[in-house]
Amino acid sequence: MKNRNTLFLALIILGFACAQQEAPKASLTSAPFGILPNGDSVTLFTLTNVNGLSMDVMTYGGIVTALRVPDRDGKLEDVVLGYDNLDGYLESSPYFGALIGRYGNRIADGRFTLDSVEYTLVQNNGKNHLHGGTVGFDKVNWTAAPVEVEGGVALGLSYVSADGEEGYPGTLTTQVIYTLSNEDEWKVSYEATTDQRTVVNLTQHTYFNLTSMKEDILNHELVLNAPSFLPVDSTLIPTGELRPVADTPFDFTSGKPIGRDIMKENTQLTYGLGFDHCWVLEKSDKKLNFAASVYEPVSGRLMEIFTEEPAIQFYSGNFLDGSITGKNSKVYNQRNGLCLETQHYPDSPNQPQFPNVVLSPGETYRTSTVMKFSTK
DSSP, X not given: OHHHHHHHHHHHHHHHHHHHHXXXXXXXXXXXXXXXXXXXXXXXXXXXXXXXXXXXXXXXXXXXXXXXXXXXXXXXXXXBOOOSSHHXXXXXXXXXXXXXXXXXXXXXXXXXXXXXXXXXXXXXXXXXXXXXXXXXXXXXXXXXXXXXXXXXXXXXEEEEEOTTGGGOOSOEEEEEEEEEETTSEEEEEEEEEESSOEEOBOEEEOOBOTTSSSSOXXXXXXXXXXXXXXXXXXXXXXXXXXXXXXXXXXXXXXXXXXXXXXXXXXXHHHHHTSOEEXXXXXXXXXXXXXXXXXXXXXXXXXXXEEESSXXXXXEOOTTOOSOEEOGGGXXXXXXXXXXXXXXXXXXXXXXXXXXXXXXXXXXXXXXXXXXXXXXX
8 A cells, every 4th residue: 555655646746747847938039030131130039928829020120020829719820910031021011010210100291300400301101201211110130139037038129220310310229128928918118218319209010910811800899098089181190189089980999890980981081091090098197008909709819008108000901902912922901900009199299289209318218018918
């Protein structure tokens, strides 16, 4: 009997030890991902948390090329748009998965005045400046290194933007950390410093499709915690008005399918070919405020967004037109992806009534956004 008990105890200990050895761990791996025209090497990093949720990030543009999250049955699928290889991003990319800077969104006429000096920026969106210019932060090769964090895995990305780059004043030193937590959260943390007064508005431009491209995004149910939005002119520059969303197609406060009102007769929808506007978020005393959620009823996937930023740009993939063939030979048509870009208001450098976007020497620009994934 004693030998039997000893054997039984040994088997329990062995089983426990094996279970401990087999417990999944967060990991970060890397691999070459191609060569840029200037000869620089691009590296692709894969971050995986203990639940198997994973993302691929390349140094070029800080671009998230893949994000694999489970559906309600536990099936992991990629829920972001992009390309299978570097060449696709170099040839033509509407900011798929990219870090955006120095200034996310539009600046009217590609110019602004700071301290009585007028600065002329690259005009790359008609007469306006968009997403940092022709060679914004989405088109440079960032320096990357693992970052030690508790409860997950993280990658740090850094870039120094020279004084005068794309027309902006000051040398801007930027670090962005992507953290994939074991709570199935993707956190984006931004920091920047400057040696001269400048304007900064950083954001992240991933296109999501929670069906993993089985359908478009019109049946995704969107909540925006925003009582007002910024109407725009025909070139998508804010008019300066903060308009209440109540009784308009722009009211997502209670949640609704994206496609419900997108085809309604409305001048603002005509200007954007759909939703391509900045919503002003409900304020609270919390550091991270609930900004938005997206639920896809077939897969059960839910993404919730929390941010320190005062606004969020919702873009319903209006300018995807079938001319791009992306990952797995998928053709990206209109409404095949959506973007939710937490940020300050567009054209703030020219509209002093908007929240401040000026960064001075000695100050540190800090902001963060969290996207939490779950199912229901």
